[in-house]
Amino acid sequence: MSSRALRLLIAGAITLLVVVAASVIIGRATAPSTLAVPGTLSAEAGFARDMQTHHDQAVEMAMIMREQTTNDEIKSLAYDVATSQAQQSGQMFGWLAAWGLPQNSPREAMAWMADSGHTHNTESVGATAGVMPGMATQADIDRLQSLTGEDAEVLFLQLMIAHHRGGVDMAKAVVERSKHQVVTDLAQSIITAQTGEIEYMTSLLAERGVN
Incomplete structure (x- = not known):
């Protein structure tokens, strides 16, 4: 790795740490208090834990x-994914702490969804039976690291579309199961933002000749 790339990576990591730290504070401050505190086996707690893991992988792929x-559109998209999902992950960490x-x-992961008979699709790119929906495999991550240019862009978009679809599925599930507004508000914002990003990433794939 060049010294310039290393400096950029360090700068990006510092930015994400600042975002996460601020979000943990926000999460503590906005944790729901008008209803009974969720239990450790609740949908709210399960969502907060599993979506942190889900978001953390999105941040890893984006970084x-x-x-x-060198494509500016892809770089901007990756930055937006990394910063927004790091912020949300920190917020959910703060809920659990509060x-x-x-x-x-x-x-095990996703037990909170299975409790109500919810099933999720494992047919998308990078998905593996028995784990949360849309997650890339380690082989996917390794391959992404090995590619550059348009080949990397196409794989990234395919993986992130699948990842976002899984995230939307999880967010919809907690909206159905929770009465805590701070939880459902965040989940709804994830649904809205990631649905829009799926459409955008699909258009970027089409520009690269991939359906």
């Missing part, structure tokens, strides 16, 4: 992509 392309709940779940 990789910024180093693998609720006095552990960050790690006593159950």
Whole structure:
């Protein structure tokens, strides 16, 4: 890695740390208080834990992509994904802290969705049965790191579209299960933002001759 690339990566990491720290504070301040505090097995707690993991992978892929392309549109998209999802991840970390709940779940990932009979699609790019929807595999991440230019852009867009679809699925599930407005408000904002980004990324793929 060149010294310039290393400096950019360090600068990006510092920016994300600042965003996350601020978001943890916001999450603590905005954790719902008018209803009973969610329990550790609640949909709210499960969503907060699993969506943090989900978001963290999106941030990882976005940071990789910024180093693998010179395309300004893709760089801007990756930056937006990294900063917005790092902020939201920090906010959810803050909820769990404010609720006095552990960050790690006593159950397997996605159990909070399975409790109500919700099933999720594992057919999308990078998805593997038994894990949360839309997650890329380690092989996907390794391949993304090995590519540059348009090849990297196409794979990134395919992986992130699948990832966003999984995130939207999770957000819709917690909207159906929670009465805590701060939780449903964030989930709805995820649905709106990521649905729009899916449309945008689909158009970027089409520009590259990929349906």
